[in-house]
Amino acid sequence: MNTDETLWEGMLRGDQDMFLSLYERYYHALLFIGLKEIKDAQLVKDTIQQLFLYLWEKRQTIQRANNVKSYLVTSFLRKLTADWKKSGKVSNLQVVYSQYDEDTAPTPEEALIKKDEQQQQFRHLADYINELPSRQKELLYLKYYEGLEYEEIVQQTGLTLRTVYNKIHEALKKLRLDVVNTGHSHSASV
Numbered sequence: 001m002n003t004d005e006t007l008w009e010g011m012l013r014g015d016q017d018m019f020l021s022l023y024e025r026y027y028h029a030l031l032f033i034g035l036k037e038i039k040d041a042q043l044v045k046d047t048i049q050q051l052f053l054y055l056w057e058k059r060q061t062i063q064r065a066n067n068v069k070s071y072l073v074t075s076f077l078r079k080l081t082a083d084w085k086k087s088g089k090v091s092n093l094q095v096v097y098s099q100y101d102e103d104t105a106p107t108p109e110e111a112l113i114k115k116d117e118q119q120q121q122f123r124h125l126a127d128y129i130n131e132l133p134s135r136q137k138e139l140l141y142l143k144y145y146e147g148l149e150y151e152e153i154v155q156q157t158g159l160t161l162r163t164v165y166n167k168i169h170e171a172l173k174k175l176r177l178d179v180v181n182t183g184h185s186h187s188a189s190v
Helices: 004-013 016-037 041-057 068-086 093-100 108-130 134-145 150-157 161-187
Strands: none
Touching: 004 016, 004 068, 016 041, 016 068, 016 108, 016 161, 041 068, 108 134, 108 161, 134 150, 134 161, 150 161
């Protein structure tokens, strides 16, 4: 399994597969972070797309990232803040992205709150995953928890490569819809 740094370096060299792997690795994390901050799912998704499009277009001038995750999250939240302001809505996101900045050490209280929020997100995600059919759950487990490549999953399960791709894609699509629908139901009360 490629490290974040390997994928980042591959993207800088123009390797589309590594770029897409980086996108797939961080799409859901950025979606969860964005939806936690604002309840506008379309704006969050658009901002993720625009961030990665920008990275790809500017890959020849972008510097090496010391911490890829922190770079992506911080860049995403800065862009989300700017996009949110442009939409004419009031936001306090400027405060939020500093907690993800690699140069900023959170206070013990902030770290505890962040850990609690992450655990809550994981519980929600686990609930959504538990609602999936057992085969989809198994494949997600093998892909994202065990870290297996698609070909390794094929060998382990005896399924065809097409079936593995399709089942994982269906599961991720269902999870994405569940998260977006949850975001919409919360936005009505905000």
